[in-house]
Amino acid sequence: MTKVLVIADIKDGALKGSTAELVSKAGEIGAETAVAAIGSGVASLTGDLVQAGSSTQYIADDPGLELFSAGPYAACVVDAARQFGADMIWFGFSESGKTLAPRVAARLDAACVSEIIDVKLKGDQVEVTRPAIANKVLQQVKINTGSLVAVVRAGAFEAGEDVSGTENVVQLSPPETDARAVIQEIISDAEGEIDLTDANIVISVGRGVKDQDGVNLVKELAHDLQAGLGASRAMVDGGFMPHNTQVGQTGKIVAPSLYMAVGISGAIQHLAGMSGSKYILAVNKDPEAPIFNVADYGIVGDLFEVVPILREEIKKVRNQ
Amino acid sequence: MKILTTVKKVVDVELNIRVKDGAIQEEGLQYVINAWDETAVEAAVQLKENSGAETSLVSIGGADNTDIIRRCYAMGIEQGMHIQDPAIEKPDSFTYASILQKVYEKGDYDLVITGKQAQDTDNGQTGIILAEYLGLPCVSNVIDMEVLDETHVKVSRLGDGGTEVLELELPAVVTVDVSMNEPRLPAMRGIMMAKKKKIETMDLAGLGASPEEVGAGAPKSEVLAFQETEKRQGGQKYEGDPAEVTAKVVGLLASEAKVL
16 A cells, blocks of 8 residues: 655644645545654644544654754654655645755655646556646656655645544654754744635735835735735835745745736746636736736726725625 | 856746647747756856855756856856766756766865756756755755855745745755846856856766766656646636726626635
8 A cells, every 4th residue: 555644734833724635635546644743832733633634643843843944854754754664755835845855855765746736656656747847838757766755736636525534643753953054043024914825815916016005005905805915026026025925936836716916917937826726817907918818807907996996896795 | 165056958938838749849949047047146156256256057968058158157157067968868856966966076165056946847856955965954945145154154045934044054055046136147248258268068977977876867757748738718808997897807706706
């Protein structure tokens, strides 16, 4: 039986939805599934890890793991993978996952594939599907080694409805700290904001919103809708939006139910990060903007006029 | 401080990519320097200008990689190496990292700067695997770097909880994000000088490596086939009185898409 080790995505002490999605997919392909949770205070998540559908829970809970540090975190994953005898190790689409996967693969002499959207077992053979070239093509990739480390693209898998696991906790010993890459601090630049990759609705701002006043206008709409607030590269480079709000090939990949692109022209690099959204609404004054080629609904108009009306109309609809 | 940067020649993502029978059609494609690697080159040149670093660069690939190496010369890189060998077939990240390991071991480098990913594969692995092979510390997704002293740099990376600030002991590997800097456009004088500059060209034997040693021709994973990503179809565009069209679209979001 194939064994899949899923690395839990934990943010602000809570398990993110992606973990259950990955565990469900592992179950679908008939694998035995373990979950590893790494951090400080993560033992309290054991119940959630079981509920996600795992049969074994590897827990590395240590105060020394409070701040993310790639070396020690990778050591924990490798430890869990060896104890479990994992054939595959899956990470969610997080910055920590993206930086840990190649480290773990190198240490285990496994293959490494990023951004997978599907995985199939063909006898002993593993094949995965993944986008490449800014999401313009899909690659069908054959794995030539016995084990695989993969990062799963956001929104690729769905969580099952009636899943249940069994509690079987294995404590991992705390790893040594990395004296050569010492984490000093984490500067949180989106305190209290809704996590983009988990949000049901994401609203992103582009060059068209012009300045901070424009950002604030859209922010009000995001607050009304409890939506995540994203940005195009121009707004991040311009200093109007924090780095970790950038949606696109180089930033976050999002796949919400509704994506609103406000004042975004739709560069190919941006489209690579949001074209998996269920519905896309674009607001842009240029009727020829490429964003309209992918938007299900388009409003051609001045966003400074349109956004306040959007707020009012949405309130009306929601109050009905 | 001696810096090694790596550059990959990749397909221009702005152009149309066409797939036929599982293969990408070459016709109409253009190849350019990987955007993330260009950021790495700019970071190295800035360290040369501000901290007196020595800058070397390596590119692995076919004969026509020389034009991107010359472009990096024109940006200010001092020494360029080109690794070319017919045995390097279907290289995966591990093969690239193994070859780069050989290059690193031939020099006496303090810092390796690579782009965090290549825009053709979007895998984002090579620099990190290289660090593992070399047993060096590594920070990925770097957006800012500051030299503290001869053996330490302070780096900022984009992490899940915000910007992570680390003190990194050299020698080390960093992989950079495009938001780190705005790569300079080479000046005409630099372009002219770059044309005459020597590029050190080597095959695997010249590096002291066998194809087996670097996993050439035996990738851990390989692409069986490509297909074009299904394109989203644009829906209806509404123009006219803002109040009217906005109300109409909100109505559709609620009744048709059911997402409000």
